[in-house]
Amino acid sequence: MSPKKANGCGCSSVPILLYIIIFGGGYWFYTHFLGNFDISKFLPNTQQTNPLIFKNIPTPSGIAGSSPPAYPSNPQASSLPITSQKTTLKPTAWDKKAIRGIYLSRYQITNNADEKTIRQRVRYYHAQGINTIIHGVWGNGCTMYKSAVMQQTLGYESCPNKFQDQWLNWLIDEAHKQGMQVHAYFEKGIKIDKNSPIFNLATSKGWIVPGVDKTYAGIDHYVLDVEIPEVANFFKSISAEFVQKYPNIDAVQWDDYLGYHADLPSKVDRTARLTNFVQQMVADVKKANPKVSFDLCHHNPYWAKRYFAADWQNWHVDRVFIQAYNDTNFPAELNYAEKYAGVAITDNQLSHLKELANNNKIKGVLVFPFAGKPEETAAAIKKVTQSINYAAVP
Numbered sequence: 001m002s003p004k005k006a007n008g009c010g011c012s013s014v015p016i017l018l019y020i021i022i023f024g025g026g027y028w029f030y031t032h033f034l035g036n037f038d039i040s041k042f043l044p045n046t047q048q049t050n051p052l053i054f055k056n057i058p059t060p061s062g063i064a065g066s067s068p069p070a071y072p073s074n075p076q077a078s079s080l081p082i083t084s085q086k087t088t089l090k091p092t093a094w095d096k097k098a099i100r101g102i103y104l105s106r107y108q109i110t111n112n113a114d115e116k117t118i119r120q121r122v123r124y125y126h127a128q129g130i131n132t133i134i135h136g137v138w139g140n141g142c143t144m145y146k147s148a149v150m151q152q153t154l155g156y157e158s159c160p161n162k163f164q165d166q167w168l169n170w171l172i173d174e175a176h177k178q179g180m181q182v183h184a185y186f187e188k189g190i191k192i193d194k195n196s197p198i199f200n201l202a203t204s205k206g207w208i209v210p211g212v213d214k215t216y217a218g219i220d221h222y223v224l225d226v227e228i229p230e231v232a233n234f235f236k237s238i239s240a241e242f243v244q245k246y247p248n249i250d251a252v253q254w255d256d257y258l259g260y261h262a263d264l265p266s267k268v269d270r271t272a273r274l275t276n277f278v279q280q281m282v283a284d285v286k287k288a289n290p291k292v293s294f295d296l297c298h299h300n301p302y303w304a305k306r307y308f309a310a311d312w313q314n315w316h317v318d319r320v321f322i323q324a325y326n327d328t329n330f331p332a333e334l335n336y337a338e339k340y341a342g343v344a345i346t347d348n349q350l351s352h353l354k355e356l357a358n359n360n361k362i363k364g365v366l367v368f369p370f371a372g373k374p375e376e377t378a379a380a381i382k383k384v385t386q387s388i389n390y391a392a393v394p
Contacts, residue, residue, distance in 0.1 A: 099364030298321075298323060347373075
């Protein structure tokens with residue numbers, strides 16, 4: 001009978017040293033060979049692993065299509081906060097003028113110009129670099145607003161032209177929103193022509209100075225005689241009423257139509273009496289509205305007094321702009337304008353704008369659109385003044 005086999009694996013009979021050699025050798029073989037072993041090389045292609053693909057990944061907003069975003073050439077710069085750099089422009093010599101004004105005739109608001117039209121018009125002039133609108137509110141013996149004084153004195157409440165009652169309030173409101181000023185322009189002053197709605201009445205009452213005023217060729221004017229108390233009181237009352245009716249108006253302005261032309265046939269010196277009248281009118285305006293400026297745009301003091309009986313240096317007005325509508329005497333007129341609030345030119349003299357802008361002694365410039373196209377004149381003003389070099393301030 002053969003002997004029985006021992007139970008178990010017989011591991012106890014294997015020397016311990018042999019176990020150590022087997023396990024230590026196996027660990028060394030794994031770390032040096034199998035650790036970098038790519039098993040995919042021995043697998044069929046169909047069993048090789050594929051990278052994960054994520055579909056419908058949203059692209060960052062603001063990147064059009066599938067084009068990659070553009071990165072800065074300097075990677076370090078991308079980690080810095082991005083701030084918009086704004087360049088501040090130094091005001092030009094033109095921008096520094098206290099008053100950059102344009103005249104608008106009273107007819108600009110006729111035909112029932114509506115609120116939208118008037119406000120858009122103000123914004124347009126602001127965009128052209130204008131900061132002051134000198135707008136007609138009176139002319140040819142009547143107001144372009146409803147006047148209780150006119151109704152009581154003449155039997156008319158206003159000029160017969162069609163206009164909306166609130167037009168001037170809209171104009172002032174929008175101008176002030178744009179940082180602009182509105183000056184009320186008393187066109188034609190104390191003069192009327194035969195088309196005036198009050199011509200027949202003034203003639204019948206004997207309010208007109210004898211003779212025809214031919215200051216400007218092409219039209220005959222007739223001067224209302226402010227030496228007559230009824231006429232003087234009418235003008236003073238109209239002026240005071242206006243600045244009370246429109247308390248936010250910045251200024252009122254009269255021009256060279258406030259005067260008696262020297263060629264009137266009577267040859268009477270009315271200088272002192274005209275001075276007395278204007279002084280009283282200015283005082284009445286200031287009493288009714290102390291904050292309003294009473295301005296004048298007239299001939300130089302010598303010419304005004306010599307040929308128009310207008311001794312305006314003694315009228316106690318706030319500001320005077322010298323009319324320099326004649327290029328022949330332009331340099332001489334500027335000498336006067338440098339001493340006062342500024343100068344007035346026409347749209348035919350825009351070539352002088354650079355000269356005026358660069359003259360620090362000229363504090364204000366008013367432009368009269370002689371051609372009757374103020375919007376085109378304003379655009380031309382901007383074109384000329386934009387050519388003045390700006391200095392950038394970082």
